[in-house]
Amino acid sequence: MAPAVPAVEARGLFRRFGAVQALAGLTFQVERGELYGLIGPDGAGKTTAIRAVAGLLDPDQGEARVLGLDPLRDPAVRERLGLMPQQYSLYRDLTVAENLQFFARLSALPRPVFRERAERLLGITRLAPFTARRADQLSGGMYKKLALACALLHQPEVLLLDEPTNGVDPVSRRELWALLHEFVEGGMAVVISTPYMDEAERCHRVGLVHHGRLLLEGAPERLLAAARVEGLPRPTFEELFIREIEGAAA
């Protein structure tokens, strides 16, 4: 049997925008059933990394693979990939139901399949009572949950989420994470970017991104354990991260 290809693979990605080196040799791998966090401050290159994996921009150097396929050239990738962009990307003048229906039809889902999945997604996101509400009338958290539902309708094998918890209240945040864990247990590979250090511990593995490359990578508890200094309390992720960035600068 051929060795299983990783769900997501970024190999030495470089990308420059004018004077800004957004990606500087970013490399990471995500397996099926794994929840991988790209953690880093604003401007670290997280969005560029996710767009490169989704095939939405050409890297200057390096390559990305999704399920072993080239996302820039192989349209089959898009049938198996779900993306939730950071910026508002749904149609604000369409209702919850209309947005769901639109994205379902882009994936050409048969009607009964769509009904069943939409019902399930509306149930777990608790958006069912709001199907007739326009997207611009939703709260930040509800909007993100709708965007997530739209990205999940075609049951992607790989899900990319760009700062999904940004601007979301703590309760909705916890719900969102619980949802993600549920999908990952079903075998989905999830890449999530976030500037919130406390969210790192909810991932199976994290990569600390700074200036377009990884400073540190591993399972959160192992990173923290390794960083622990004898006689001192275990550091928080934030402390660990700041120490790493300062170390990189020095």
Added chain:
Amino acid sequence: MTWPALRRSLIRVGAMAAKETIHVRRDPRTLALALAMPVVMLVLFGYGVSTDVDHLRLAVADQDDSQASRALVRAFQGSGEFLVVTHRAPEQAEALFRAGDAAAALVVPRGYASDLAQGRRTTVQLLVDGADAMIANQLLAKADAIVRAESRRLAGLEALRQELPLRLRLWTLYNPAGRSALYMVPGISAFLLAITAVMLTALAIAGEWERGSMEQLFASPVGRLEIVLGKLLPYLALGLLELQLVVAFGAVAFDLPMLGSLPLLFLVGLLFLVGMLGQGLLISVLAKNQLVATQAGTLSAMLPAIILSGMIFPIENMPLPLQLLSRLIPSRYLVHSLRGILLKGNGLAVLWPDLLALAAFAAVIVTLATARFKRRVA
């Protein structure tokens, strides 16, 4: 392409078109732009931009002040084309023109009546304000006709015996009254269709960028051509509705005839609209925000449609380079075929080159737009 793949593709195009229709329905501005603006513009242009001139303001310097000279002035007034506004000395004509109080001054010399009575040839003078060439031209033609009629009347029966050997009998077909509205309305429809079609698509695609939804679309299985087609179809329908509205309004308000075939009219409109929508698409692919797209769309649609289409300025009068340039402007072919269909009842036998040109433009521009429409967000 296999049938299931084609079916999925059609579903996606349908999804885009349905979504776009919802946008239009929920945004009254788009509907207003597409349906109300044409009617308003048609009224403004149809009534306002009229090249028919009557009630021309005429100053009279009657230095003879005889029965005969007053008869001549009456002849000028009686036609309804001139309106005597003042009696002044000829030296004052310039001041009158300068102030815009008169467009022409008629000078009847002293001795007019006696010259006529003695059978001598006599001359009256017409001073014309040439600042507006369009008015001046019409004015000269009208004055010439009036004076000719008056001399024929004065010559009386004797003239009939000395009939000139050559005479021109004019017979104007298709627009016998020479009404400019009939000539203008087809031109205006082309201009209106061009502007709204380019604007609608330019806004539709640029809006997708501005909304941030383009990223989501690009990550979904929908193809570029599917996005383009899904965007075009609803606006194509809207454009055809607009064409219908403009022609119907022209018929009611300006007695615009409809001598040719309606299906042919729609075929021409359809080809033209696809080209214009493609132009809007190309603009919005290049300019990713609505403001720039609006500006570029208006300019690129409006200027050629007004200046180079033959709507107002006859193409035959243009310098050769502009004549050649006008061949690249779809409005030119639409104006020509609309006039042909509406006023002359022309059919495919005459209009096929126009259709061919419109189809070629549409094919080239949609291909170009789709090729430039890159599936990249940065």
